[in-house]
Amino acid sequence: DAGITQSPRHKVTETGTPVTLRCHQTENHRYMYWYRQDPGHGLRLIHYSYGVKDTDKGEVSDGYSVSRSKTEDFLLTLESATSSQTSVYFCAISDYKTAPFNEKLFFGSGTQLSVL
Amino acid sequence: GIQVEQSPPDLILQEGANSTLRCNFSDSVNNLQWFHQNPWGQLINLFYIPSGTKQNGRLSATTVATERYSLLYISSSQTTDSGVYFCAGGWSYKYIFGTGTRLKVLA
Known part of the structure; x- marks a missing residue:
């Protein structure tokens, strides 16, 4: 499962x-995604990270911010949640070009977020 | 940005049938992957296939990068193949997904 854990699994x-x-993540993967x-x-890609403190915007980044202060953790923050942000959020990792034969994208189990 | 189109959007098969799913890209990509999302929501990576053909059991995939499309073949389908199939592509480590093909295999 590439050692990916998302928390919480559900939130209202x-x-x-x-x-x-x-x-x-527990396996030192370089790239992380939300x-x-x-x-x-x-x-749809929200934000991604290509290293500690290195992040960039994806397709739908408005209303979201991210932080990666250490390799193993990638945080997604909704500063002021809106009903349009009700969704399932998936985290993913890859080792593109940093580990041979390890270029696949692997996903966590997802977080179901409901904004009422 | 790159647009990814998948077809067909929905597919219903009888168990044992074969099928072909297609993924078209609006621009060149150097990274292409196929995924299966099972009915419980879990996303499983099936293939990393920027070009050429790969096979894994009853599944195989072909990408023709110069013509900007990829095909996923499912042979002798089983009910456990049901779910949504996504392709994703892009440049280097940034991936854009299609909207998926929803497959239902009937026993």
């Missing part, structure tokens, strides 16, 4: 509250 929150989702999955849209 109210509009306007801050929310932080955590992705933890995706959201919504019906009819597939998976």
Whole structure:
């Protein structure tokens, strides 16, 4: 399972509250990603990281921020949650070009977030 | 940015049938992968296939990078193949996903 843990698995929150989702990996993978999955849209890239303190925006980054202060943790923060951010959030990792034959993208189990 | 189109959007098969799923890209990519999302929501990486053909059991995939498409073949389908199949591509380590093909295999 590439050693990826997402927490929490489920969360219900109210509009306007801050929310932080955590992705933890145990195998020293360089690249980490946050995706959201919504019906009819597939998976859309929110933010990604290519190293400690190195992050960049994806397709749908508005309303989200990320931090990666150490290799194993990639945090996704919704500063002020809105109902449009109700979704399933997936964390992923890869070792593109840093480990032979390890270029695949592997996903965590997801976090179901409901913003009421 | 790159657009990824998958077809068909939905597919219903009888157990034992074969199928072909297609993924088209609006621009060149150097990284392409196929995934299966099972009914419990888990995403499983099936293939990393930027070009050429690979096989894994009853599944095989072919990518023709110069023509910007990839195909996933499922032979002798089983009910456990049900779920959603996604392709994802892009440049280097940044991946854009298609909207998926939802497959249902009937016993």
